[in-house]
Amino acid sequence: GAGVSQSPSNKVTEKGKDVELRCDPISGHTALYWYRQSLGQGLEFLIYFQGNSAPDKSGLPSDRFSAERTGGSVSTLTIQRTQQEDSAVYLCASSSRDTQYFGPGTRLTVL
């Protein structure tokens, strides 16, 4: 089957607007992660969903960030009132038996 997909691939928005980023994980994968990666930097953990357990939100940088995972499948990362420092690539990964499979990412640019 297909790998992890993310949409949109690129998003340009104005400061103060809300954005939604989507992740379609590999079918059957119970774990889903969101990361943020600034240019030339490492992976910054944001949030982790595992099955029906409460998500690990410990990496969300502020209350402007939230994420949902509906039906244990598709996930949406929402950033409210975007700021210029939110500009980065947002990567989603789904996991089965530990190995993480990454999507191509969404490049977010906040003007």
Place this chain on the structure above:
Amino acid sequence: GQQVMQIPQYQHVQEGEDFTTYCNSSTTLSNIQWYKQRPGGHPVFLIQLVKSGEVKKQKRLTFQFGEAKKNSSLHITATQTTDVGTYFCAGRWGNNRLAFGKGNQVVVIP
């Protein structure tokens, strides 16, 4: 929280030479994984190490897990231009989520 430290952060390697990148934890790991991210791409899984002292090879890449399960290394021989990219290790402690290191960015000099 628990984390893995990667050294060095950056490496410039002459084509044809060997290099090693390291990953260290202050506490015992359940397992460790290595990923590679090519420039402009996304991280791709390379290998998982679980057992103390484990050594695994993939062509020119040799992965090791320390006896105490607190450190790991990736050694690449006869570096090629295709080896350019950032190498991440990711550790797991118990049943906690996987935690990535900051990566080792490798530049290959032709």
